[in-house]
Amino acid sequence: MSAPARAASVARLEKLLAALMAKGLVTEAELAEMQARTDRASPEIGARMVARAWLDPAWRARLVASGSECAEAMGVSMAGAPPLGVLEDRPGLHHLVVCTLCSCYPRAVLGYPPSWYKSFEYRSRAIRDPRGVLAEWGTTLPPGTKIRVVDSTADYRWMVLPMRPEGTEGWSEDQLAALVTRDALVGVALPVLPMAAAAE
Amino acid sequence: MTGPGSVAGESGQHEARSAPAGARFAVGDRVRVKDDWPERRGPCHIRTPHYLRGRDGRVEAVLGAFPNPEDLAFARPAPVRTLYHVLFEQPPIWQEGEPGDTALVEIFEHWLEPATPERKAA
Numbered sequence: 386m387s388a389p390a391r392a393a394s395v396a397r398l399e400k401l402l403a404a405l406m407a408k409g410l411v412t413e414a415e416l417a418e419m420q421a422r423t424d425r426a427s428p429e430i431g432a433r434m435v436a437r438a439w440l441d442p443a444w445r446a447r448l449v450a451s452g453s454e455c456a457e458a459m460g461v462s463m464a465g466a467p468p469l470g471v472l473e474d475r476p477g478l479h480h481l482v483v484c485t486l487c488s489c490y491p492r493a494v495l496g497y498p499p500s501w502y503k504s505f506e507y508r509s510r511a512i513r514d515p516r517g518v519l520a521e522w523g524t525t526l527p528p529g530t531k532i533r534v535v536d537s538t539a540d541y542r543w544m545v546l547p548m549r550p551e552g553t554e555g556w557s558e559d560q561l562a563a564l565v566t567r568d569a570l571v572g573v574a575l576p577v578l579p580m581a582a583a584a585e
Numbered sequence: 586m587t588g589p590g591s592v593a594g595e596s597g598q599h600e601a602r603s604a605p606a607g608a609r610f611a612v613g614d615r616v617r618v619k620d621d622w623p624e625r626r627g628p629c630h631i632r633t634p635h636y637l638r639g640r641d642g643r644v645e646a647v648l649g650a651f652p653n654p655e656d657l658a659f660a661r662p663a664p665v666r667t668l669y670h671v672l673f674e675q676p677p678i679w680q681e682g683e684p685g686d687t688a689l690v691e692i693f694e695h696w697l698e699p700a701t702p703e704r705k706a707a
Contacts, residue, residue: 468649472689480689485634512636512688513679531685534675538632539668539691540651 422462426496430461431544432565434471434494436558439549449473452544456494466493470541472533472572479530480545481519481572483511484537491542495570502571512536522573535572545572552578608667608694614644615700616671618692630658633696636678637688641700645689646670653693667694 405411434455438445448455452469463469469491472480484490485508490498501507511518515532519525526532535543547569553561568574610616620639623629632654648670652663671692676682 470648485636486632512634514682515675515686516683531687532675532683533672533687533689536634536688536690538634539654539693541648541668541691 423492423497426493428495428567428570430459431494431570432562434459435546435565436561438546439561440558448546461493463493467540467542469494470543471546472535472543473546474548477530478533479526479572480533480535481511481515482535482537482543482545483508485512486538489537489542491544494544495567519573524574544570547576550576550578608647610644610669610697612644612646615641616644616697617641617700619696619698630655633692634690637673637690640673640678642671642673644669645672648691669694
């Protein structure tokens with residue numbers, strides 16, 4: 386959890402909002418709608434998109450071609466949101482997402498970014514020492530796997546499509562989606578079976 | 586001063602204008618990020634990470650065309666620029682890391698130039 390906002394920051398934000406509204410650049414209703422949309426978004430949306438891709442090759446192809454289109458198909462309004470790109474892990478290749486410049490994050494399908502994602506430590510280390518970062522996370526990649534760090538610097542927002550864990554044959558979409566955590570969608574973790582996690 | 590039809594608002598900023606018909610580079614092209622440091626010349630807003638300036642990479646995808654954030658940030662009329670996904674070998678950037686690891690980064694066209702041929706055959 387992030388620390389409570391400082392009074393000075395809150396006061397500055399209120400002044401900024403008052404100025405924007407006085408200029409007619411934004412309305413109270415627009416702000417409320419934007420906040421509501423972000424509040425509604427959660428990693429469960431991204432997890433469901435991934436679970437569906439594990440079950441349906443046609444959906445996977447569509448997801449990799451256009452994350453935005455698939456988000457819309459799942460009822461997420463992408464109007465005004467940055468395009469969503471989906472990074473497909475495959476045997477031998479693992480993606481890790483960072484925004485070294487600020488904290489760009491696919492909020493439409495993952496919700497609010499965790500505070501560590503916005504930290505200077507993560508932003509500076511993920512790009513330079515991704516293996517060190519994953520090790521600290523307790524994430525072990527299969528031997529021989531290369532890491533591709535995706536620095537989210539411009540107009541896209543990126544989500545990882547991890548590989549389906551072994552031992553999930555015959556699982557339903559709900560069961561599979563429950564394995565896909567927010568951290569797995571950023572690439573700092575892998576989807577793991579509850580029992581495998583417990584055994585470690 | 587905002588030019589007509591330039592920066593409408595949040596909704597206009599991220600919509601890819603599907604105009605990469607005029608894209609200078611194609612998937613697979615070897616490119617070099619300009620070794621340019623506008624931040625030394627004055628206030629600016631740039632999306633090209635410092636660690637890639639002067640680095641060679643390969644175009645992985647042409648992502649579309651977007652209003653130039655360098656202008657958007659100052660509320661100037663923002664012409665659209667083609668945006669590429671460019672892949673870089675990671676170890677040469679930091680002089681450390683594991684061979685084969687890579688960095689994949691969005692770079693605008695005006696920051697890219699063709700990579701010159703390898704200086705010597707390996």
